[in-house]
Amino acid sequence: MARIAKSLTRMPGIIAVLALAATADPVSAMAAIETDDPLKAFVFDQYPRGSDYFIKGNRDTILFRCVADFNGDARSDITLSEQSIWGNRTGPCEIFTQEPNGRFRYLRAADYESDLKARCGTLLESCSAKEYLSSGKCTWQKGIAR
Numbered sequence: 001m002a003r004i005a006k007s008l009t010r011m012p013g014i015i016a017v018l019a020l021a022a023t024a025d026p027v028s029a030m031a032a033i034e035t036d037d038p039l040k041a042f043v044f045d046q047y048p049r050g051s052d053y054f055i056k057g058n059r060d061t062i063l064f065r066c067v068a069d070f071n072g073d074a075r076s077d078i079t080l081s082e083q084s085i086w087g088n089r090t091g092p093c094e095i096f097t098q099e100p101n102g103r104f105r106y107l108r109a110a111d112y113e114s115d116l117k118a119r120c121g122t123l124l125e126s127c128s129a130k131e132y133l134s135s136g137k138c139t140w141q142k143g144i145a146r
Contacts, residue, residue: 041104043132070107079094
């Protein structure tokens with residue numbers, strides 16, 4: 001009986017820990033992802049949400065990029081996405097912020113239409129995923145190539 005009473009006195013602490021874990025953002029809870037090459041991380045699923053996109057195999061898709069300061073630190077950050085997930089309008093973009101050491105840290109996903117269009121409208125660039133997959137480089141074109 002004493003052992004049961006002792007276990008019950010520890011329950012509020014365990015419940016509090018479980019409640020905090022349940023409300024935590026799963027991406028934030030992961031170790032921060034840093035990379036020298038956000039495009040490579042995006043194309044090859046090297047960050048938390050990478051598998052949400054369809055840049056695999058011989059089918060071509062269009063990669064989108066916008067270079068701007070997304071977090072107000074005066075460094076050029078990068079947001080990336082790809083056409084097949086956008087449908088007829090727009091879709092999610094992945095934001096990578098540039099760190100003081102020059103590397104990029106995955107920040108979060110953002111909706112292009114509601115979160116990024118005002119900032120990226122004239123800065124949006126596109127490149128063929130096939131070009132990147134075959135050469136490791138993109139020839140970025142202004143706007144959305146179709």
